Amino acid sequence: MRITPQGLAVAVVGTISVGFTINLIASVLMYGSLPHDGIMVAGMAGFFVPHYLHIRAALRGHAFRGFPVALLVQAAAAYAPAFAFGDDWYYWISPMVPILMGSVLLRLRFAVALPIVACAMAVHAWVFTTVPPGGSLATGFYFAITVFVTGFVIYAVTRLVVVTRELERARADLAEAAVLKERLRISRDLHDGLGHSLSAIALKGDLARRLVERDPAVAAGELEELVRVARDAAQDVRQVVRGFREMSLSQEVDRGVALLTAAGVRCHVNLVDVEWSKAVSETLAWGVREGVTNVVRHSRATTCSITTSRRGRAVRLEVVNDGRIEGDGGPSPAPGASAGGASAGGRSGGGSGLAGLRERAEQVGGSMVAERVGASGFRLVMEIPVPDASSQGTADGSGTSELSRPEVTG
Numbered sequence: 001m002r003i004t005p006q007g008l009a010v011a012v013v014g015t016i017s018v019g020f021t022i023n024l025i026a027s028v029l030m031y032g033s034l035p036h037d038g039i040m041v042a043g044m045a046g047f048f049v050p051h052y053l054h055i056r057a058a059l060r061g062h063a064f065r066g067f068p069v070a071l072l073v074q075a076a077a078a079y080a081p082a083f084a085f086g087d088d089w090y091y092w093i094s095p096m097v098p099i100l101m102g103s104v105l106l107r108l109r110f111a112v113a114l115p116i117v118a119c120a121m122a123v124h125a126w127v128f129t130t131v132p133p134g135g136s137l138a139t140g141f142y143f144a145i146t147v148f149v150t151g152f153v154i155y156a157v158t159r160l161v162v163v164t165r166e167l168e169r170a171r172a173d174l175a176e177a178a179v180l181k182e183r184l185r186i187s188r189d190l191h192d193g194l195g196h197s198l199s200a201i202a203l204k205g206d207l208a209r210r211l212v213e214r215d216p217a218v219a220a221g222e223l224e225e226l227v228r229v230a231r232d233a234a235q236d237v238r239q240v241v242r243g244f245r246e247m248s249l250s251q252e253v254d255r256g257v258a259l260l261t262a263a264g265v266r267c268h269v270n271l272v273d274v275e276w277s278k279a280v281s282e283t284l285a286w287g288v289r290e291g292v293t294n295v296v297r298h299s300r301a302t303t304c305s306i307t308t309s310r311r312g313r314a315v316r317l318e319v320v321n322d323g324r325i326e327g328d329g330g331p332s333p334a335p336g337a338s339a340g341g342a343s344a345g346g347r348s349g350g351g352s353g354l355a356g357l358r359e360r361a362e363q364v365g366g367s368m369v370a371e372r373v374g375a376s377g378f379r380l381v382m383e384i385p386v387p388d389a390s391s392q393g394t395a396d397g398s399g400t401s402e403l404s405r406p407e408v409t410g
Helices: 005-031 034-059 069-088 090-107 110-130 137-211 216-242 249-262 278-298 352-363
Strands: 266-270 303-311 314-321 367-373 377-385
Touching: 005 034, 005 090, 005 137, 034 069, 034 090, 034 137, 069 090, 090 110, 090 137, 110 137, 137 216, 137 249, 137 278, 137 352, 249 266, 249 278, 249 303, 278 303, 278 314, 278 352, 278 377, 352 367, 352 377
Parallel strands: 266 303
Antiparallel strands: 303 314, 314 377, 367 377
């Protein structure tokens, strides 16, 4: 049988409550009178009913509000009946007060509860050192420690249930967040990867259709290239699902140049000769892919440039074309708009392409801006911090890696 934290807490508190009072109950029943029995029953009812309410509320994680009436009733029941037992009064308070301290710690803030516990310990130490027959310093110390230990054991096992429940909820939330993150990754990668591949397929299919009668040989070459791109797209889908997608900046630039050339766009490439880290290279590769895809799908550009450069302790990627990006089927952004306002391919409100790219940049501590340039141009700019290990001997050491957004000039 599995023991739950709440079951364990109830068992511990119940054992303490029964174990501490069983000697009192037996003594009153054996040596007390009938009025003593009635006082004991009434006193225990007044003590353990509020105690039960405090424990139940604490186990359920309910916040205590308002004046602690139930705690005052329990405190009165812990001390008042002792006066009815004459010289044996200490038999009543010795088990009741330690249990009461558990309710005090649960019901009140620590700033209030701890001084009360300290006072109860001091009173018990003084009382059981001086008053009872045979009282001694050792006896007083024992009962003072009993007040402290018992109160904190009740508090600890009760709080254990609440903390365990919160941890279980947190674990469930983390698992749900992990699932959502994986879904977003797959969605983003499929959009970024397949968007590029499908654009290439559509472009090459259109070229082959136009050339099939005029130049069958060239059309056949375009169809072969179309088949290759389709196979690469299928492989990309499998890699995305498995989470093993790896991209190279140089390879992605080569693919982008080939796609732009096939679309009739003159392409200028100027890449700084530096071996970036894997995370930086993949992020820049995604930037090149998204930039080239937008040029092919959403613009009427005739020229496009792909440039990387060092800016202090960061690498800067720029994809600039002379044809305005039309924005995933939406209108162009207003002049001067950036990815912070009108983004994702230029559409006000944000499309999924550039929004996903911005997320990738932010994951590695970088930033991204996409905006119009001049009357009809469009520019995508990414800046990614470069780890020290990959930047040694390649930079002039100027600048800073604290990036809020790249500076766009021109």
